[in-house]
Amino acid sequence: MSTTVVIRPGKLAGAVTPPPSKSQAHRLIIAAALARGESRLENVDLSQDIRATLSCMEALGARWSLKDRTLTVGGLGGAAQLAGRLPRFDCGESGSTLRFLIPIALAAAGGGVFTGHGRLMQRPQKPYFDLFHRKGIFWEQRDGGLTVKGRLTPGEYALPGDVSSQFITGLLYALPLVEGESAVTLTTPLESRDYVSMTLQALDQFGVSVQETASGYRLSGPQAYVGTDGAVETDWSQAAFWYGANLLGGQVEILNLNRSSAQGDMRVVPYSRQLARPGDVALDVSQCPDLVPPLAAMAAVRTGECRLVNAARLRLKESDRLATVTQTLRTLGAAVEEGADSLTFHGLPALEGGAAVDCCNDHRIAMMAAVAACACRRPVTLLGAECVNKSYPGFWEDYRQLGGDLDVLISG
Known part of the structure; x- marks a missing residue:
């Protein structure tokens, strides 16, 4: 239409x-979906981008329902149960959904197949691809889709800070699911710093600890996301x-x-x-x-x-x-x-x-x-x-x- x-x-x-804040809603929904137990999030509207994130978390095994703008999310406890198959994620036109979910899918399900609409699949993912080359993770982008396969391993992940903070957020959500010590190191000054602050706020709300350092962020795993209640600003x-x-x-x-x-x-x-x-x-x-x-x-x-x-x-x-x-x-x-x-x-x-x-x-x-x-x-x-x-x-x-x-x- x-x-x-x-x-x-x-x-x-x-x-x-x-x-409601779309940026905050993405972050709270993803944390709730990765958590153990049930979470209730008030003041949620189903814009197209938020629908995309809910659909992708459902593809990993989370469950949700909405009543009177209160979203109830049944979390998957950090690990998808998919009988060995790669999940498929339709990210709509949401850049946040795509970039947040790529490393989460690797950590929780061993990868996934990502599709999108509009200009989404043309938007750059090079910071991830450079990391995947160094970490031995398979990726292939063709016919309007992106396939990634492999498992995140603990260690150092060096990223530019001036391309998009969404890459940093994706790793900060995924690495707590990995056993061992990890660091996200910024190779250039961080732009959109406040978006990362929102990420850290959401992670803390769901029981995940991340330490800020002079060069980026350090964290240990595995950590458990814990279901909680909250509201979107x-x-x-x-x-x-x-x-x-x-x-x-x-x-x-x-x-x-x-x-x-x-x-x-x-x-x-x-x-x-x-x-x-x-x-x-x-x-x-x-x-x-x-x-x-x-x-x-x-x-x-x-x-x-x-x-x-x-x-x-x-x-x-x-x-x-x-x-x-x-x-x-x-x-x-x-x-x-x-x-x-x-x-x-x-x-x-x-x-x-x-x-x-x-x-x-x-x-x-x-x-x-x-x-x-x-x-x-x-x-x-x-x-x-x-x-x-x-x-x-x-x-x-x-x-x-x-x-x-x-x-x-x-x-x-």
């Missing part, structure tokens, strides 16, 4: 609770779009945010304050790449130049976000220049709009365009707007309840 959304410009106002990365609507003249009250969260996208608070003031500004997004689309909507409509820097990893997301942010906002009339690892905005008082934009099968591009439409002079048409289901299935409903004047047209 394809969705086209037509937005007539106007300011948003009212109260909204963003969806509201998502700061999704809240950032409503911060964007406010900077563009809205009056949206954003509810149920944890001001002491480990989520790195809390940076939207100081960054949006900087953008609310006139003048030139440069914002380092190396630790919060998911904030680039909402920050871009804010930067396009203000007084002064704004540079979003250290953003090269945006090229490896659901779309090449440096290119698609530029393309989308230019179509709406923004003055933006794309660099190799940056975006430069020359702020304007308003955008022209009056155009159709392709959401590029990227949920954050769709939500960015919807926020930018608030500052347009003429209506904006979004093609492929169903992509918000990846992380925020209720986005269009929330947009309308905040006073957004839009038509949602479903076809096919």
